[in-house]
Amino acid sequence: MKILMVCLGNICRSPLAEGIMKTKVPENFVIDSAGTISMHEGEHPDKRAIQTAANHGIDISRQRSRPVTRADFETFDKMYCMDIDVYADVVSKAENATERRKVALFLETVGDHKNAEVPDPYWGDMKDFEDVFQLLEKGCNAIIEQILK
Structure with a gap:
């Protein structure tokens, strides 16, 4: 199974979702993230996203932002926006x-x-990042439950 997480700039929500999902799926799964804009292409996730993930034992610091491409439709089975x-x-x-x-x-x-x-x-504070992390964790758990049925 190949899953792509997508947000706007690929520096906050989708990198967190990618990091969370990678901790929950078998190694043969491919999990990636992308954004609909290329403004942050090549950049690491937002420092607050990196810190929030680290607070939960997840390292997303090596991820790099990239835009969604046409090839993603061929590569991925699911694209979660x-x-x-x-x-x-x-x-x-x-x-x-x-x-x-x-x-x-x-x-x-x-x-x-x-x-x-x-x-x-992005425009919030660390509490907003934590709240988003909790939503993403809930969503990742639901996705895994559906996929592994």
Whole structure:
């Protein structure tokens, strides 16, 4: 199974989701993250995301931001988007229904259709990053439960 976590800049939410997911899946799974914009391409995750992950024993410090590419639709089985705008951007890159079916809102997997967006903690503080971490952990657990059924 190959899973791509996607947010806007690939420096906060999706790197955290990638890091969390990698601690929960078998080694034969491929987990990566990307953003819908290339503004932070090549950069490490936000220092607050790195610290939040480290507080939970997860090292995301070596990750590098990259934008979503057309090749991702061929490489990945599922692409989980952190919010509706990110979802719309990724779906707009899909060339057919098969590719569109690979794209999902991350929190819809948890069954939370009312609040299906993972808030972007970029403009917040460490508490916001911790809150996002907790949401992402819940979502990753739900994804794994669905995949490993």
